[in-house]
Amino acid sequence: MNVGTNKAMTIADSKQHGQANKAKLAHGAAMNTIAPAHWRSQVHMKQHADKMDWLLDSSAYLARLEQGEHPDQIVLTNGLISRTWRLTPNAATVAFDNLMTGETIIRGVKPEAVLRLDGEVVPVGGLTGQPDYAYLREEWVDGMKADPAAFSFTGYTVGATQERFPWKRTVHSGSAAWPPPGVSLALRFASDDPRFEGVLVSVHYELYDGIPLIAKWLEIRNESGEAFTLDTFASELLAVVEWDSPVETPDRWDYPNLHVESDYSFQGMAQRKANRTTRWEMDPDYITQINYDLRTPALLVSAPPVGPDARILPGESFETFRTFILVHDSTDRERKGLAQRRMYRTLAPWTQENPVFMHVQSMDPEVIRAAIDQCAEAGFELVILSFGSGLDMENDDPAYLAGLKDLADYAHAKGVGLGGYSLLASRSIGPEHDVVNPDGAYYVHSPCLGSEWGEEYFRKLRNFFEQTGFDALEHDGSYPGDLCESFSHPGHRGRDDSQWTQWSHISAFYKWCRDKGIYLNVPDWYFLNGSNKAGMGYREVNWALPRERQVMLARQNIYDGTWEKTPSMGWMFVPLTSYQGGGPDSTLEPLAEHLDTYDAHLMTNFTAGVQAIYRGFRLYDTERTKETVSFWTTFYRRYRAILESDIIHVRRPSGRDWDCMLHVNPLLRHRGLAVVYNPLDREIACEVELPLYYTGLSDAARIREGEGEYREYRLDREYRVKLDVRIPGGSCSWFVIEAPEAAAGS
Numbered sequence: 193m194n195v196g197t198n199k200a201m202t203i204a205d206s207k208q209h210g211q212a213n214k215a216k217l218a219h220g221a222a223m224n225t226i227a228p229a230h231w232r233s234q235v236h237m238k239q240h241a242d243k244m245d246w247l248l249d250s251s252a253y254l255a256r257l258e259q260g261e262h263p264d265q266i267v268l269t270n271g272l273i274s275r276t277w278r279l280t281p282n283a284a285t286v287a288f289d290n291l292m293t294g295e296t297i298i299r300g301v302k303p304e305a306v307l308r309l310d311g312e313v314v315p316v317g318g319l320t321g322q323p324d325y326a327y328l329r330e331e332w333v334d335g336m337k338a339d340p341a342a343f344s345f346t347g348y349t350v351g352a353t354q355e356r357f358p359w360k361r362t363v364h365s366g367s368a369a370w371p372p373p374g375v376s377l378a379l380r381f382a383s384d385d386p387r388f389e390g391v392l393v394s395v396h397y398e399l400y401d402g403i404p405l406i407a408k409w410l411e412i413r414n415e416s417g418e419a420f421t422l423d424t425f426a427s428e429l430l431a432v433v434e435w436d437s438p439v440e441t442p443d444r445w446d447y448p449n450l451h452v453e454s455d456y457s458f459q460g461m462a463q464r465k466a467n468r469t470t471r472w473e474m475d476p477d478y479i480t481q482i483n484y485d486l487r488t489p490a491l492l493v494s495a496p497p498v499g500p501d502a503r504i505l506p507g508e509s510f511e512t513f514r515t516f517i518l519v520h521d522s523t524d525r526e527r528k529g530l531a532q533r534r535m536y537r538t539l540a541p542w543t544q545e546n547p548v549f550m551h552v553q554s555m556d557p558e559v560i561r562a563a564i565d566q567c568a569e570a571g572f573e574l575v576i577l578s579f580g581s582g583l584d585m586e587n588d589d590p591a592y593l594a595g596l597k598d599l600a601d602y603a604h605a606k607g608v609g610l611g612g613y614s615l616l617a618s619r620s621i622g623p624e625h626d627v628v629n630p631d632g633a634y635y636v637h638s639p640c641l642g643s644e645w646g647e648e649y650f651r652k653l654r655n656f657f658e659q660t661g662f663d664a665l666e667h668d669g670s671y672p673g674d675l676c677e678s679f680s681h682p683g684h685r686g687r688d689d690s691q692w693t694q695w696s697h698i699s700a701f702y703k704w705c706r707d708k709g710i711y712l713n714v715p716d717w718y719f720l721n722g723s724n725k726a727g728m729g730y731r732e733v734n735w736a737l738p739r740e741r742q743v744m745l746a747r748q749n750i751y752d753g754t755w756e757k758t759p760s761m762g763w764m765f766v767p768l769t770s771y772q773g774g775g776p777d778s779t780l781e782p783l784a785e786h787l788d789t790y791d792a793h794l795m796t797n798f799t800a801g802v803q804a805i806y807r808g809f810r811l812y813d814t815e816r817t818k819e820t821v822s823f824w825t826t827f828y829r830r831y832r833a834i835l836e837s838d839i840i841h842v843r844r845p846s847g848r849d850w851d852c853m854l855h856v857n858p859l860l861r862h863r864g865l866a867v868v869y870n871p872l873d874r875e876i877a878c879e880v881e882l883p884l885y886y887t888g889l890s891d892a893a894r895i896r897e898g899e900g901e902y903r904e905y906r907l908d909r910e911y912r913v914k915l916d917v918r919i920p921g922g923s924c925s926w927f928v929i930e931a932p933e934a935a936a937g938s
Contacts, residue, residue, distance in 0.1 A: 246272055246292075247530055248858045248888045250402025255374040257350050262330075266348075268377055268397060272404040273297075273519045275397070282338035283317040283345035283379050286328070288430065292404065292521035297450070299490070300325040300431035300477065301333070303342060304379065304395045305410055308423040309388060315342040316381050316393050316410075325431055325478040343381035343393055350377050353398050356455075356514070357722065359542055360709035362663075364573075368541035374400035390416030403538055404519040404531070408494075413509040422502045423688075428494035428515050431475055437482045445489050447472050449520045451532055454494060455720035456513035458695060459634060459672035461727040463756060466717030468673065469494050469513065498675060500692035501685070514720075526841060529755040530886065533838055536758060540719045542706060546760035546836055547609065548825060549664075551578035551807040553769065559809055560599055566811045568606040570818060571825030574711070575603060576666050577612040578807055585614040585656045586649065593659040600661040611664025611711060614653065616698075618669035621645050627676040627690075634672040641671055641694040642683025650701050657710055664711035670718060671698040713763065728753035728762025728802060735767045736774030739789040742767075743796060744871055747845040750800045751853065754839045759801035759855075766793045768808025784814040788922065794824040795924055799867040800853060801828075801835030831928075834862040840886060847871050850878055850919060858888025864929035870919035877918045884929065885911035892932045897925060904932060 246253055255270040267276045269291070276287035283304060288297040303318030319336035322328065338344065355371040381393040392415055398407040410427045414420065436446040452470045453463055460466030472489035475481075481488045494515040504510050518535050520528050536543055552563045552575055564575055577583040587593070596612075603610040618635035620626055625645035627633050639645055656662070676690040684693040699721040705712055706722035714723040715730070729749030735742060746764055753762045765771075768780045780786045780793075797804045812818040828835060837857035845851035854866040864887040870876045884893060884907055893913060894902040905913040919925045 246402060246404070247527070247534065247886065253402045255399040255401050257375055257377060266377075268375065268399045268406070270374070270399055270401060270404075272521075273399075273406065275399070275406060277379070278319065278333055279345060279348075282319060282342060283348075283381070284319045285430070286319075286333050290404070290519050290521065292519075296433060297448075297519065298431050299327050299433045300475075301328065301336065302429040302431050302491075303339075304381075305393070306426045306429065307393070307412070308425070309391065310420050311423065312387065314383070314385075314388065315339055316395065317345055317379065318342055322477070324480055325475060326480045341385070343383045343388075343391075346380045346382050348377060348379045350375060352376060353400070357703040358707040359722075360707055362545060362709045362711070364545040364547050364711075365542065366544055368537065368544065370541055372400045372538045372541075374398055390414060391420065400538060403534055404521070405516060405535055405538065407514050407516050409514040410512040411509055412504060412512075414504045414506050417506055419503055419505045422500060422504060422510055424496060424499060424501075425512060426493050426495040427512050428492065428517075430492040431478070432490055432492050434481070434488050434490040437488065439482055439484060441483060441485045441487050445472070447489065448492075449523060450492070451518040451520065451528070451535070452492065452494065452515065453720075454513045454515045455699075456496060456695060457717040457720070458670070458698075460717050461715055461730065463717055468497055469515065471495065496692065498691050499688045501688035502692065503685070503689075516720075525755065530838055532756050533758050536719060536761065540722075542722065542724055543719050543758065543761045544836065545711065545724050546801070546803055547573040547664075547711065548803055548828070549574035549576055549609075549611075549805070550811060551576050551581075551613075551666075551805050553578050553581050553807065553809055555582040557595070557599060561602055563810060564599075564603045564606055564608050564610070566818075567608050570811050570821045571829065572608070572811065574609040574611060574664055576664055576713070576805075577610075578805075579613045579615070579666070579668065581613065583612045583614075585612055586652045588652060588655065590659075593656065596660040596662070600663070604661070609663035609711070611662055611666065611713075613666040613668065615668045616649070616670055617672055617674075624680075627674045628678040629675050630677070631675075633674045635669060638669070638672070638674055640674070640676040640678060640681055640683070640690070641697040642676065642681045642690060643678070644682060646681075646694075646697065647683055650697065653701065654704065657705075657708065662710070664713065665705060666713040667723075668715060670714050670716040671695060672716070719761065725761060725763050725803075726757075728757065728764050730763075730765065733772050735765050736770075736772040736778045738777045739780070739786060742778070743789065743792045744845060744847050746793065746804075747796050747800075747851065747869065747871075750796070750802050751841060751844050751851070754800075754802075754853075755841070758836070759839060760803075760836050762802060764797055764802055764804035766790075766797070766804045766806045768806055768810075771807065781808060782813060783810075783817045787817060787820060790817070791820050791824075792922060794821060796869075798824040798828040799835070799924060799926060800839070801832075801837075801855065831862065831865055833857070833860055834865045838886070840883060842866070842880075842882065845869065845871065850876050850880070850917075852880060852882075854882055856884075856886040858886065861930060861934055862928055863887035863889055863893070863931060864927075866915075866927040866929065867924050868917050868919055868927075869924045870921055873921045875918060875920055877916075880915045880917050881912050882915065882927075882929075883910070883912050887929055889929070889931060894930045894932055894934060896928050898927075902930070 253271040258267045260267045264280045274289045278286045284301050301319045303315035305316040320339050321336040353371045353374045377397045379395045392413040394411040396409050432448045435448040454469040457466040471493045473491045475491035600610045617638040620637035621639040625643040627640045677687040684690040702722035712723040713725050780790050834855050837855050840854040842852035852868045856864045896902045
């Protein structure tokens, strides 16, 4: 690659910046441009340095860029975590600290990134010469050198965070900030190697206000006169302090207390399954570790599993996925879950949209209109034309689309949204369009999104929503990460770029939906790319079990599913009609004849703040059934804010005794809402201990049962209260929790 004078100017700028770096930092100035509003003073933090728990009140923890103690250092910090870079003789992360616990996160210096360009592996930034990778001393950094093969630091910019993509808010969106407020930092690099002239690399960081969370990604720009290929990359390499240090190599390692994920995720309703980029590897530099085999997984690497094998043309740029590192301050499961859920509320606030919806199994316009009428009457907010209804979103016929637009207009006039179902993967289109993979597709058969069919499919879906005005997409069988070895598909060149390009296709479509305000039910982990909801805990054949067993399993699914998901992020299921081959003992129709079980389903879902797929033809068949449905939607609307807040897991459903979940939010008037369930057919009298720490209350609480009178309770020093509870058989009791100074009767 050769860019002539353009490259010479870049190198000259790099050298000039290197010479001037120390002087400029000494005067507190950025090396290129720096927005003064984001170079925040430490005074603010010192004034609020009372160690307020960030999960209760995060307002004091504002992200900012500071000059480090060394004149050649800069620091990103928000009072919860900090990351420090030495800028000469090359830019490198030399400290990453957990300010909540005082712990050091890293034990050594690594490159800021590693690229493989046209077959050549090259580091970006970093320093060499660390004598021992068990720990890192400041005086060692002073003596470390730049790797002559590495891309060299040329400057940086700092500013505000930027939205990853547009988000059109709807009536269900709430007021969450977008983009999440904080500070962005971009470190710029270029190479002295003539082979990489004109290849410019920006290493981007974002640190967010009020949460111990940092993001990182790369941008590779081609300012040369020739195309080159980015074979693969590692956008994050951290020599992390080991969490587990055995002499012998164990069968299973415990990893450091960090949550790491990227938006390059697919094929899983749980983050751990969908995580494709986070790897804990052995560090070849760490030769003084205790493990005799030198196999301690203490090197955090964020890299794609395959590819991207991206061809970058002159004048074009390539942007990698984003890696997010959440630093925990505890090993407590609940607290770690609360931190992870706060991360999703911060990075993907659309996941908090939580419309009440049903699935209709018919394309008969009269059946659909009747279901819309019932939803409007009973307090449901969205109708989705379900799988098995016969809806065809790939039908481009104008008359067909016009008929659906009439139905959408009818629903909107009733204050109800209308959506539909489309199957993407897990089906065969034909040999010329399916993925070509000797190992087989994940779903046995699946189309390649880079085939002609795949490109046409997304065009048709965009056209469908533009022509009909539909509000939601139930997108089944989303792209699961299949590789495709076809050389004839127009959307990719071969195997090594097929995963990246297919993920790019589906992600671009979901981002388009987010920009249009289209609600996305996707049974896969695409939350960070715009989807709203996935399964809370979903095994299809369980909904063909006897009715009473379904209710208990549903409550267990919610309890287990909300460790990492907020209530709005997962859907449940209620089979109003036969599902997965279930017989009469598994379905709720006729609804009036199984009203006790229907009521139990409604109670379980609405008291948890979780929406379910109520799948059938109608919501009610008698006035009494309608009253039951309306009771729970009215309850939900009254307490919606606290019900959609985080869940504290008090006691898991066992089917043998009471179980309990507690909703908490220190920012609301209703600080908490506890629900105690009785799965038995007789009354239970018990003492329930509620942990109220995450309500933000410290000394006392006003608590009322149901819509009764408030009583004041003193909290013990573990922030707990004890309640004497009587729960009718097959029912629940709920308790509303407020601060002592709240107005009575609210």
